[in-house]
Amino acid sequence: MSKQVMVCLFITALLTAAMTLGLQKIYIRSTSLEAHGNDLKDDAKVIQRAINNSYKNKDGLVKLTGNKQYVIRSGLVIKEGVTLELGQNTKILIDGDFRAIQLEKNASVINGIIEVVDPNFKSEVIFLDGKHKFWSWERTQINNVSIINSSRSHRGSAISLHANGDGNFISFVNVINNNVAGFQNGIEIFVDHNGSEEEPSWINGNRFVNMTLDDCVNYIVIDSSVSVPNESSGNLFNGLQIQLSKVSKTIMKVSGSFNTFQGMVWDQHLLNNQDKVVRFTQESANNRLDMNVDVFSILDEGIQNSYAE
Known part of the structure; x- marks a missing residue:
């Protein structure tokens, strides 16, 4: 040799x-x-410790696997650059009222089930804060997660994006193939502005693709101005499947501009009221709706919003 x-x-x-x-x-x-898991003890600290170590060591991945249940009684922060990956049938049970999972930029949560079991819960399950300044070169995503409120309280928000203050923004985040059921608000986008006109805040250009929303009071809520300094524009909601129930009040309440909504609505006859289930506010313009919603169920107080007549 x-x-x-x-x-x-x-x-x-x-x-x-x-x-x-x-x-x-x-x-x-x-x-x-x-x-850990399957013992009803609080697993939040050990999960957060693993996330912190993964961030510190630049490993980038924390896994919770197996058909197990992990209880959290305080919130988790997924640090920048870290992915929390659950097994397909792994559950995180939220026992209490607190913001359950906060994603920093370039952080992700994928797979598994996140389930609210406390009827007192009225916070957000997955939360993005615009102070982290999410942009196109980040890899932030929420993918293939079932977010369920099984407490039957219909409280809290499943996925919530907030931008509040000088120069805070969330753009080009991908929220794909997720299931949501049993909340006050399914998807919530909120843009406030408490700073100067020179430093606007916005939530623009995000993708919500192949989402199933079931048994919510309000399915999609966008609360912003039509434009700067607190804008929510160009967000794409494609492949929506919205299953109404007797607790449902609005399919969407929308402000902002150039947001698009495409998908299916099921069983509108289940609604107990005759109120408008799609509402474009006075702070809305050029939004587009392509869904099987009767025009008589739409309240349009905005400018040049489009939908089937």
């Missing part, structure tokens, strides 16, 4: 050993969390 071949084999062996150690490290980190 030549010296060159022996060197190549030695290098290959070293690389294989390094990869093995790396995989073992991930496996050990993952299974350390699997020692």
Whole structure:
């Protein structure tokens, strides 16, 4: 065997050993969390510790796997650059009233089930704060998560985006393939402005794709001005499936401009009231609705909003 071949084999062996150690490290980190769950004890601290360590060590991934239930009685902050990945049937149970999961920029939560079990819950399950300044080169996403309020209280918000103050913004975040059921508000976008005219705040250009929203009081709420200094524009809601129930009041209440909504609404006959279920406020313009909603169910106080007549 030549010296060159022996060197190549030695290098290959070293690389294989390094990869093995790396995989073992991930496996050990993952299974350390699997020692928790299924015991009704509060797992928030151990999950947050794993997230903080992943952020500090630049590992970027925390896994909760298996058909297990993890209880949290205080909120989690997914640090910048960290992904919290759940198994397909892994549950995080929210026991209490608090903002459950906050995403910093370039942070994500994927897969699994996040379930509210406390009827006193009236906060947000997944929350994005515009102070982190989400932009196109970030990898922030909420993907393939079922967000359920099983307490039957119909309180709280499942997914909430807030921008409040000088230069705060959320743009180009992807919210894809998620299921939402049982909340006061399914998707909530709120843009306030308490600062100077020179530093506007906005929530623009985000994508909500292939979302199923079921049994909510209000399914989509966008609260902003039609334009700067507190604007919510160009957000795309595509592939919506909205299942109404007897508690439902509005399919959407929309301010802002150039937002688009496309999808299906099911069982409008279940509504107990004759109020307008789609409402474009006075602070709305050029929004587009492409859904099977009767025109008599639409209240349009804005400018040049479009929908089927």
